Amino acid sequence: MTRHVPALSRRAVLAYGIGAAGTAALIAGARPVRAQAPVTLVNVSYDPTRELYRAINDAFARHWREKTGQQVTIRTSHGGSGRQARSVIDGLDADVVTLALAGDIDAIAQHSRRLPADWQTRLPNNSSPYTSTIVFIVRKSNPKGVKDWSDLAKPGVGVVTPNPKTSGGARWNYLAAWAYELDRTQKNEEAAKLFVEAIYRNVSVLDTGARGSLTTFAQRNVGDVFISWENEAHLALKEFGEDKFEIVFPSLSILAEPPVAIVDQVVDRRGTRAVAQAYLDFLYTPEAQKIIAQNFYRPNRPEHADRVDLARFPQIRLVTIDGVFGGWSKAQNVHFSDGGVFDQIHRPGAASR
């Protein structure tokens, strides 16, 4: 009895090993063998660009193969812009970063020196091949009658937006609201602070990224209005059905310029500078500008885009971060640093006051 017992437990271990190896082999065998890609780029991006870069990556890979004969595979990582920047600072090897705002790439330059401080001058249009803005998504037929930013501050309106500490989009949302009230009150900062505070009092869920927030709003049915990237708003209508939601364009919003940059330290070590540079340059070509408009971003060379796509971008008054807030690093310091204005107006449990 006791004699065959050790063999038994060995057999158990063996069975486990064979099982695991078998599963791996099965999955490996079920899949066609692919040629090894000669070069891989890692693009660390923010949340709502998944569909955009899937299309861009295919087009660029084709373009690069035709031009050089080399096969390029682009791997992407998506998440809240601030969190993604943090990962790059902590050592995530991104060949290129394509984030939601210049402030996040500034942070990478400042904290890790993986790219020079003047990165934004290296590509046209402040290194932003596309722009976007901030709009509202409301439920079908707009039951709360949301027309403009002022409606978001009214009691009883449920607002959904991500956390500005981790999400780039949320910072644009916040600053757009601030700019609206500044404009309305002829630059009364105190009024703007109270206004934004009133909006955040209506926020019940602060997700870490734009995607999480959209899921909260669209799938979990939380809130009456979702402050959203314009591109994300169109995508939400496409995904969840135009019979469920409507887009509301406020009277004034902010010009969001999501920038792109090469991470010098990574491309120099990996020897990928040429292809990484070509990848970013490609974003400014007619082919890419067309894809950009198709994916609901505002192309900065609209002449290359389809008219049908452009018709989805109504003219609204757009203010810039440099004009109203004196640039990202200043806005970041004043509003989103520890103990900054956002920390002052948004205190957990503040709603119970």
Add this chain to the structure above:
Amino acid sequence: MSEISNPTVASALSEPRWVRWSLILIGLAYLSLVVLLPLAAIFTEALRKGVGALHEVFADDATYSAIILTLTVAAITVPLNLVFGVAAAWAIAKFEFPGKSLLITFIDLPFSVSPVVSGLIFVLLFGAQGLFGPWLAANDIKIIFALPGIVLATTFVTLPFIARELIPLMQEQGTAEEEAALTLGASGLRAFITVTLPNIRWALLYGVLLCNARAMGEFGAVAVVSGHIRGLTNTMPLHVEILYNEYNFVGAFAVAALLALLALVTLGAKSLLEWRYGDALAGKGRH
């Protein structure tokens, strides 16, 4: 025998019928609500668009590499914790030494620490801005946002499973049988293989299964150190979240179903072993 044939004593010894039945019903209802229903939901969601859609999900490069990465991580983590767990349990149960209770406390630590913290400590240690960051960068060694970091975080989180299964059992069993083997002239290793191992084999197997299940399923700690690069550093649980965030609900639930299936297979394997070697199991423990 005689008590059972006596109806008065039998009813005094067992609960009234309605108590028994309501307990069984409560147990079943609770299990259905908390375990079976969500499990069924995963599989129905995954199959909602048919088997063809499933094929598409698993033909995807990113999904494939997530599966391979998860299996690789488990294949490294489980043996590591197996060796450590047996060694630690052996030391704690069979010897007296200073700092023993401290060791037990530290083994429990990963259970009580939030997984996010478990991930962050490795970023603080091995991240580019971390303690060893500059040295690692100078020697071109990648830990965070690569396989080693994911393995480290997973090992940390799953560390207690095997040790925790073994310690109480080995403490209860004591050292008498090993001492007998040693006095009869067996070497230490032989005593371990022929006496200790058979005594702990079921607890060990159970610990390995739990450890494996958690290693494949860990989300929080891995999310911090992964970097979420599709096709490179994405594990299956992270891939489920990514697919879900891309509105690819069939894909998300398909990968989730595969994860659940892997867990069910491990549980099935355990039941099979118990059934096949039931007599050996019955002879478990001291006899």
